[in-house]
Amino acid sequence: MTDEKGNRAGLLSRATLVSRQKVSRNTHILDFEIDGTTNTPGPGQFYHVDCGGGREHLLRRPLGVHGMTAPEKGAARVRLMVEVVGWGTQRLCALEPGAEVGLMGPLGRGFTPPDGGRALLVSGGIGLAPLFFLASEMDKEGSDYDFLAGFRTGDDYYPALSDLKGNIEVFTDDGTVGAKGVVSEGAVRHIGNGDYSAVFACGPEAMMEAVADACEGSGVSCQVSLTSRMACGLGFCRSCVKEGRDGRNLCVCTEGPVFDSRDVKWNGVRS
Amino acid sequence: MNREFAARKPNHLIRIHDSRPDPLSVDLAGIKLKNPILLASGTAGYGAELSSVMDLGTVGGIILKSVTEKSRKGNPSPRIWETPCGMLNSIGLENMGVDALIDEVLPSLDGSGVTVLASIAGDTVDEYGRLAARLDGAPGVSALEVNVSCPNVEKGGIHFGAEAEATRAVASIVRENCALSFFVKLSAAVSDVARIALAARSGGASGLSLINTIPGLAVDPSTRRPRLGAVTGGLSGPAIKPIALKAIWDCYSATGLPIIGCGGIYDVDDVCEFLVAGSTAVAIGTVTFQDPERALEIIEALPRALSALGVESPGELTGSLRVWREA
Ligand SMILES: Cc1cc2nc3c(=O)[nH]c(=O)nc-3n(C[C@H](O)[C@H](O)[C@H](O)COP(=O)(O)OP(=O)(O)OC[C@H]3O[C@@H](n4cnc5c(N)ncnc54)[C@H](O)[C@@H]3O)c2cc1C
Numbered sequence: 001m002t003d004e005k006g007n008r009a010g011l012l013s014r015a016t017l018v019s020r021q022k023v024s025r026n027t028h029i030l031d032f033e034i035d036g037t038t039n040t041p042g043p044g045q046f047y048h049v050d051c052g053g054g055r056e057h058l059l060r061r062p063l064g065v066h067g068m069t070a071p072e073k074g075a076a077r078v079r080l081m082v083e084v085v086g087w088g089t090q091r092l093c094a095l096e097p098g099a100e101v102g103l104m105g106p107l108g109r110g111f112t113p114p115d116g117g118r119a120l121l122v123s124g125g126i127g128l129a130p131l132f133f134l135a136s137e138m139d140k141e142g143s144d145y146d147f148l149a150g151f152r153t154g155d156d157y158y159p160a161l162s163d164l165k166g167n168i169e170v171f172t173d174d175g176t177v178g179a180k181g182v183v184s185e186g187a188v189r190h191i192g193n194g195d196y197s198a199v200f201a202c203g204p205e206a207m208m209e210a211v212a213d214a215c216e217g218s219g220v221s222c223q224v225s226l227t228s229r230m231a232c233g234l235g236f237c238r239s240c241v242k243e244g245r246d247g248r249n250l251c252v253c254t255e256g257p258v259f260d261s262r263d264v265k266w267n268g269v270r271s
Numbered sequence: 272m273n274r275e276f277a278a279r280k281p282n283h284l285i286r287i288h289d290s291r292p293d294p295l296s297v298d299l300a301g302i303k304l305k306n307p308i309l310l311a312s313g314t315a316g317y318g319a320e321l322s323s324v325m326d327l328g329t330v331g332g333i334i335l336k337s338v339t340e341k342s343r344k345g346n347p348s349p350r351i352w353e354t355p356c357g358m359l360n361s362i363g364l365e366n367m368g369v370d371a372l373i374d375e376v377l378p379s380l381d382g383s384g385v386t387v388l389a390s391i392a393g394d395t396v397d398e399y400g401r402l403a404a405r406l407d408g409a410p411g412v413s414a415l416e417v418n419v420s421c422p423n424v425e426k427g428g429i430h431f432g433a434e435a436e437a438t439r440a441v442a443s444i445v446r447e448n449c450a451l452s453f454f455v456k457l458s459a460a461v462s463d464v465a466r467i468a469l470a471a472r473s474g475g476a477s478g479l480s481l482i483n484t485i486p487g488l489a490v491d492p493s494t495r496r497p498r499l500g501a502v503t504g505g506l507s508g509p510a511i512k513p514i515a516l517k518a519i520w521d522c523y524s525a526t527g528l529p530i531i532g533c534g535g536i537y538d539v540d541d542v543c544e545f546l547v548a549g550s551t552a553v554a555i556g557t558v559t560f561q562d563p564e565r566a567l568e569i570i571e572a573l574p575r576a577l578s579a580l581g582v583e584s585p586g587e588l589t590g591s592l593r594v595w596r597e598a
Pocket residue numbers: 046059060061062063064065080081082083084085086087088089090126129130226227228229230257352353
């Protein structure tokens with residue numbers, strides 16, 4: 001967390017949108033140039049984004065890192081993948097290049113990459129955003145993985161998936177792209193048959209729970225990225241807290257968002 | 272002119288003569304603050320986490336997250352919901368307990384140069400008394416804030432702050448058990464907040480802090496579920512600002528006690544309004560989530576804002592509301 005001078009890199013920065021691209025029906029990729037220093041984010045970490053809500057919308061929006069370039073010289077670039085669901089994401093996905101937003105981050109504890117063996121990545125919907133980043137990083141390391149990506153329908157499919165080097169399987173609810181069916185069922189089959197060293201899941205809670213169950217049954221370690229509404233993003237307001245399996249509170253913004261699936265209490269987690 | 276005032280006067284003159292006091296400094300019930308901008312309880316945690324994004328030493332003080340005798344786990348998730356110009360929270364007083372506060376938090380703040388107000392909350396009058404005794408003389412604590420927006424377990428769960436007698440009882444027991452200045456933090460969700468404020472004063476409160484959040488409910492019509500795991504929560508943010516200003520004015524007029532004003536402050540202009548309505552200091556709450564540096568920006572902007580209003584110090588604005596009167 002410190003730079004070469006021993007200073008803590010600033011968590012708060014202004015960032016300028018350099019490009020925005022609509023990649024599917026509801027989802028945009030936004031590239032921001034960060035003014036000042038930022039710690040290099042890892043897959044699973046997030047930025048807490050001030051979408052410019054002023055008094056009307058007080059809270060920042062947590063958005064996972066989808067990619068990062070930190071050149072030797074010059075400004076760092078952070079890539080976010082944003083699905084339009086409400087006011088803040090709508091606003092971000094309507095910004096034109098040159099627009100500024102406030103970023104705080106990178107925050108949280110991301111995925112711990114597998115050390116060797118074959119990994120399984122399972123995404124549902126926008127849960128793709130951090131797992132795609134993880135997969136790109138694994139490509140750089142030459143790691144082996146299967147990536148199962150689920151979407152509601154073909155219009156949500158993210159074409160850049162085919163650029164990844166791993167084995168990609170796509171599922172849609174209506175079968176318009178890839179296999180018809182839900183990704184968790186595919187994942188459970190894979191976990192039963194495969195010999196994975198680690199499993200990574202991000203998506204709707206029911207999907208992650210199914211994957212976590214299968215992993216527990218097969219004795220495979222499984223990391224899941226939880227979501228929770230956040231206020232401070234820094235661990236002090238206790239807004240994002242969810243109950244863990246041992247009854248202890250899990251602070252999603254600082255201890256997570258990525259957790260060992262065995263630490264999560266699935267039933268009773270309300271979202 | 273009473274004796275107390277006469278005794279204070281020479282001091283006051285000496286300050287003007289020799290050292291040109293910091294124009295932003297205020298005297299809050301005997302506690303000297305370098306400026307009137309405090310961080311509100313619950314929106315700044317225990318200080319350590321926020322210090323990764325801001326220099327705590329520059330604010331007038333921090334009011335720590337309320338602690339109870341034993342640590343508490345708080346309410347089920349989800350705990351927050353954004354609302355127009357505000358948010359609902361139902362954190363439910365999740366906290367580390369007073370012992371951990373004393374053993375871990377206070378030492379960690381030592382050396383940060385920040386004035387610390389500890390906030391206490393209890394289930395019973397006696398718990399407030401024990402908490403006050405525990406914090407009396409705790410190193411680094413300059414004053415207490417007494418959060419009375421908690422269910423009174425012995426009285427069927429009605430909030431202490433909703434009843435004058437319960438509020439007086441809490442203030443009295445805190446007064447008996449500690450020598451520190453203390454501020455009773457009131458809720459404005461009562462029919463007559465000034466009556467509660469008078470009760471706090473008669474119990475021995477050094478000052479008041481107001482307002483706490485306003486109870487609210489948010490609904491998801493598609494699932495018929497409440498948006499919060501605890502069903503209801505407390506509303507904060509700019510949406511409650513006019514309610515806060517009125518409560519402050521009512522309590523200032525009724526009691527003359529020093530007031531920490533809070534509720535929806537967003538920028539320096541809001542701070543000036545809170546001073547005019549009767550606050551001696553103010554606490555910055557929910558806006559910290561949008562901009563952790565907002566308190567610092569406000570402090571930087573305050574001298575200009577004061578001079579634009581024709582005053583040099585925050586104290587000159589306190590309670591300066593000019594109400595129309597019949598001739
Ligand atoms: C760690 C983490 C990483 C995330 N990464 C991504 C990502 O890479 N891409 C992406 O598109 N989305 C991501 N999300 C979800 C994203 O935060 C929400 O979609 C977004 O906050 C919605 O804001 P809004 O203003 O559009 O919606 P509104 O419904 O108007 O938001 C209202 C409030 O609810 C909160 N909220 C609403 N939905 C969610 C949610 N699913 N999770 C948490 N808070 C929510 C908002 O932050 C805001 O405080 C992530 C969430 C978390 C917790």
